Amino acid sequence: MPEPIPHAQPAPRGTGDVILRVENVTRIYGAVTALRDVTVEIRRGDIHGLLGENGAGKSTLVGIISGQRSPSSGRIVMDGRELDHVDVRSMEEAGVFLVTQEPMIIDSMTAAENLLLGIWPNRGGFVNWKTLHAQARRMVEGTGIDPMALAGKLDAVTRRKLNILRAMFSGGRVIILDEPTAALTVADRRQLFDFMRRLKAEGVTFIFISHYNDEILEICDAVSVLRDGRLAGGSDDVGSLTSERLTELVLGRGLALFQRERRDHTGVAPAVSLRNVRARDVDIAALDIAPGEVVGFTGLPGAGAKELAKAVFGLNHGSGSLSLGGVAQSLPASPAEAIAAGIAYLSDDRRREGSVGQMSIGANISLSSLGDRSRAGFIDRAAESGVVQHYFKAMGIKAPTPDYAVDTLSGGNQQKVCLGRVLATKPRLLIVDEPTRGIDIGVKQDVLAIIDALSREGVAVIIVSTDTDELVRAVDRVCIFEHGRVRETLFGNEITVERVRATVQA
Numbered sequence: 119m120p121e122p123i124p125h126a127q128p129a130p131r132g133t134g135d136v137i138l139r140v141e142n143v144t145r146i147y148g149a150v151t152a153l154r155d156v157t158v159e160i161r162r163g164d165i166h167g168l169l170g171e172n173g174a175g176k177s178t179l180v181g182i183i184s185g186q187r188s189p190s191s192g193r194i195v196m197d198g199r200e201l202d203h204v205d206v207r208s209m210e211e212a213g214v215f216l217v218t219q220e221p222m223i224i225d226s227m228t229a230a231e232n233l234l235l236g237i238w239p240n241r242g243g244f245v246n247w248k249t250l251h252a253q254a255r256r257m258v259e260g261t262g263i264d265p266m267a268l269a270g271k272l273d274a275v276t277r278r279k280l281n282i283l284r285a286m287f288s289g290g291r292v293i294i295l296d297e298p299t300a301a302l303t304v305a306d307r308r309q310l311f312d313f314m315r316r317l318k319a320e321g322v323t324f325i326f327i328s329h330y331n332d333e334i335l336e337i338c339d340a341v342s343v344l345r346d347g348r349l350a351g352g353s354d355d356v357g358s359l360t361s362e363r364l365t366e367l368v369l370g371r372g373l374a375l376f377q378r379e380r381r382d383h384t385g386v387a388p389a390v391s392l393r394n395v396r397a398r399d400v401d402i403a404a405l406d407i408a409p410g411e412v413v414g415f416t417g418l419p420g421a422g423a424k425e426l427a428k429a430v431f432g433l434n435h436g437s438g439s440l441s442l443g444g445v446a447q448s449l450p451a452s453p454a455e456a457i458a459a460g461i462a463y464l465s466d467d468r469r470r471e472g473s474v475g476q477m478s479i480g481a482n483i484s485l486s487s488l489g490d491r492s493r494a495g496f497i498d499r500a501a502e503s504g505v506v507q508h509y510f511k512a513m514g515i516k517a518p519t520p521d522y523a524v525d526t527l528s529g530g531n532q533q534k535v536c537l538g539r540v541l542a543t544k545p546r547l548l549i550v551d552e553p554t555r556g557i558d559i560g561v562k563q564d565v566l567a568i569i570d571a572l573s574r575e576g577v578a579v580i581i582v583s584t585d586t587d588e589l590v591r592a593v594d595r596v597c598i599f600e601h602g603r604v605r606e607t608l609f610g611n612e613i614t615v616e617r618v619r620a621t622v623q624a
């Protein structure tokens with residue numbers, strides 16, 4: 119049964135409190151209807167959450183609101199006036215800015231100078247840079263950002279704040295944040311939320327995309343949920359919602375959250391042994407992983423969790439030894455050496471190291487594992503097609519068939535393809551860096567279950583993650599890194615959200 123659509127019949131209010139109204143918007147891409155007759159109202163000064171499965175239409179909707187994409191039909195009303203022309207410049211002139219995940223920041227300029235980057239020269243082509251400079255410096259003050267600091271030296275959360283300030287400095291009144299908390303630590307996330315609350319108090323309106331129910335419940339005033347391109351529901355009173363209710367709206371059903379049955383591997387002969395591993399930000403004397411064990415690596419940025427994973431895959435050059443299944447060798451000098459030794463790795467930078475966009479989903483999934491299914495130089499097509507179908511289905515990749523080009527998929531679905539490709543290699547050691555970042559709550563359970571099943575076949579797994587909830591539900595042991603070493607290890611019942619968070623921040 120379809121969910122009620124509160125936004126279609128908004129509670130009676132003066133029109134003054136609605137800053138932006140998306141009305142009956144439809145967007146069609148060839149055979150795919152990405153948005154179907156969507157109507158959403160954004161109240162002035164609200165933080166408005168946008169939630170939905172991968173491929174539900176969130177990016178398409180904010181793409182239209184920010185003028186990056188045009189609607190097939192429908193209209194956008196800002197401050198009660200219909201906008202007759204929708205492109206990036208006209209939307210920015212109207213005060214709507216999209217702040218993407220990848221901050222467009224010039225490292226060699228100061229924080230204050232970076233604020234000037236988005237300024238359009240006014241109609242006469244005249245900009246009073248001196249006055250603007252002074253204003254930029256004033257704006258940065260009081261935000262915890264040093265206006266004269268070189269942007270290249272700023273940490274992740276400060277860079278994100280700077281991007282938001284830049285949008286405001288350029289006249290932004292409605293600021294769209296597309297998964298702004300990705301890759302942020304718990305403390306940084308809190309800082310970003312405090313910053314948003316402060317700007318909200320000054321009258322800024324936010325549209326906030328996230329896959330995390332807890333974030334929506336914490337920061338948002340209102341929420342709209344998209345499902346299969348339609349508005350599935352929402353609320354102007356987020357305080358009255360629960361996480362379970364949000365999940366129901368997103369998926370159209372309830373969801374059992376995955377929980378691994380943790381296993382104790384003490385005394386088991388290791389499948390993976392690392393000795394005297396030294397690399398940039400890594401200083402590990404000894405670390406063993408049992409066959410079938412799932413180990414979580416976590417810590418603050420630069421603490422060594424991510425860096426050790428890269429060193430093991432030959433991406434962070436270093437010294438030391440690695441033994442796999444009892445065969446000792448020096449640390450792989452390149453990914454090719456690591457793959458030959460039976461190691462598979464999923465980078466957290468899927469954009470750069472991930473998929474091959476113009477190729478089909480199927481070709482991408484089978485890319486790394488072709489060697490396993492070729493005999494005397496001939497590819498066993500039946501086996502290949504079986505593997506492709508398995509991962510296409512198991513990960514719920516949203517496309518009509520695996521023959522579709524990866525380019526046409528939503529961001530989260532592209533990530534599923536990368537993950538499918540790595541999982542399909544059936545390695546001895548599987549290393550996944552932030553395996554469910556950007557992936558919706560339903561598929562997250564499937565991904566954790568697939569990793570669990572691989573471990574039961576004896577694959578040793580390292581999950582590098584800043585997602586505490588993911589660690590708690592998927593691993594047997596958590597290694598917390600600091601200064602390149604494992605500062606503390608948590609086992610079994612010690613692995614709780616509170617304990618992991620407190621230990622990382624300690």
Ligand SMILES: Nc1ncnc2c1ncn2[C@@H]1O[C@H](COP(=O)(O)OP(=O)(O)OP(=O)(O)O)[C@@H](O)[C@H]1O
Pocket residue numbers: 147148150151152170171172173174175176177178179516525526527528529530531556
């Ligand atoms: N250029 C395109 N060509 C064809 N189909 C497209 C194109 N862009 C998006 N789509 C399709 O439109 C639908 C909605 O995609 P969209 O990127 O808006 O989803 P999303 O909710 O942002 O997902 P995610 O959480 O994965 O980022 C998907 O089915 C996607 O495959």
